[in-house]
Amino acid sequence: MTVLVDPPSWPAHGTLWSHLVSDTSLDELHRFAGAVGIARRAFDLDHYDVPASRYDELVASGAVPVGGRDLARRLVASGLRVPGRDRRAAKDAALLGRWSAVWASEHPAPLELGRSLLDRWHEPHRTYHDAAHLTFVLDSLDQLLAESPGTAGPPRTLHLALWFHDAVHDGVAGDDEKRSAALAVESLTPLLEPIDVAEVARLVRLTATHDPDAADLAGALVCDADLAILGTSSDRYARYARQVRAKYAHVPDDVFASARAEVLETLLTRPALYRTDQGRRAWEARARANVGAEIAALRR
CATH class of the missing domain: 1.10.1300.10 (3'5'-cyclic nucleotide phosphodiesterase, catalytic domain)
Incomplete structure (x- = not known):
């Protein structure tokens, strides 16, 4: 299983947010999110938006911490990346x-x-x-x-x-x-x-x-x-x-x-x-x- 999470750095709604992705399959990503209690409404076509308060928990649960650029590169290489306009x-x-x-x-x-x-x-x-x-x-x-x-x-x-x-x-x-x-x-x-x-x-x-x-x-x-x-x-x-x-x-x-x-x-x-x-x-x-x-x- 390769689920990745980048550092919380995206500001919105009074906090910072991370991206949770899989570089293997969306099915794997949804299973991981469901196991840690992340609601499906947080899913945005190729990633989950997760608040900073959950970052350490996600890493402890098995998500691999990577930098934002590395996360984006690996998502693109997987074929699962959805460009912003399409999203x-x-x-x-x-x-x-x-x-x-x-x-x-x-x-x-x-x-x-x-x-x-x-x-x-x-x-x-x-x-x-x-x-x-x-x-x-x-x-x-x-x-x-x-x-x-x-x-x-x-x-x-x-x-x-x-x-x-x-x-x-x-x-x-x-x-x-x-x-x-x-x-x-x-x-x-x-x-x-x-x-x-x-x-x-x-x-x-x-x-x-x-x-x-x-x-x-x-x-x-x-x-x-x-x-x-x-x-x-x-x-x-x-x-x-x-x-x-x-x-x-x-x-x-x-x-x-x-x-x-x-x-x-x-x-x-x-x-x-x-x-x-x-x-x-x-x-x-x-x-x-x-x-x-x-x-x-x-x-x-």
């Missing part, structure tokens, strides 16, 4: 605001459903498919819609598909998407017309393959948003790759490298990674460069 955007208040906007004035926003979905996105075992990922894919969809010359039906169904697409995430490819789609049907049936419920569920299932039909603009938009991470900056992509590796930390390095490389090589055999014109313009070239670089590293 702010992924906070529940911001996401619940976006959830409410999906419903607009046509229907009162079901806030309890939004909160229950956020609880799922905050599950401690998630390394990549977390609230930051939800924020990123919603941002990516908004970018695609802003540049889209056509229509893909009600934008609400597209946004809801992304809210539900990894709502069930137990690490079982294909099954997670089916169960997420079933959750969408169960949750949305009392709220929407059957045709809209069926469309949300269809789009959620489609994220298992990211292979929509040529005429399926709605499917193309949702799949492109979900794959937008491939076309980000090299630094952001490297963090994503580390998070994927952390998800499969139980798999030996050689087995993981071979399997991951095969998955990525299959992606590159596609004529295009993105199905929309705007997705190809924005992300295709960088995505192919990022994926190619990761494959080369894995094969080494």
Whole structure:
């Protein structure tokens, strides 16, 4: 177990605060925090804020004392670090605001459903498919819609598909998407017309393959948003790759490298990674460069 704590040096609320992190997994961090009685509300996406009065107790309980710079360096290297902009955007208040906007004035926003979905996105075992990922894919969809010359039906169904697409995430490819789609049907049936419920569920299932039909603009938009991470900056992509590796930390390095490389090589055999014109313009070239670089590293 490698849980780290830096010296209390951040002033707020009349005291100084430390950061408590793990450079191995969030699950480990949550277990440690729970064991020493730190409330989950103190968790801020990649660390716990703890007051100076608890510093000595945390060290005595097994947290390794390190300097602030060393803590930040090791958190970044672990792939668990969430940049400040992403942390702010992924906070529940911001996401619940976006959830409410999906419903607009046509229907009162079901806030309890939004909160229950956020609880799922905050599950401690998630390394990549977390609230930051939800924020990123919603941002990516908004970018695609802003540049889209056509229509893909009600934008609400597209946004809801992304809210539900990894709502069930137990690490079982294909099954997670089916169960997420079933959750969408169960949750949305009392709220929407059957045709809209069926469309949300269809789009959620489609994220298992990211292979929509040529005429399926709605499917193309949702799949492109979900794959937008491939076309980000090299630094952001490297963090994503580390998070994927952390998800499969139980798999030996050689087995993981071979399997991951095969998955990525299959992606590159596609004529295009993105199905929309705007997705190809924005992300295709960088995505192919990022994926190619990761494959080369894995094969080494």
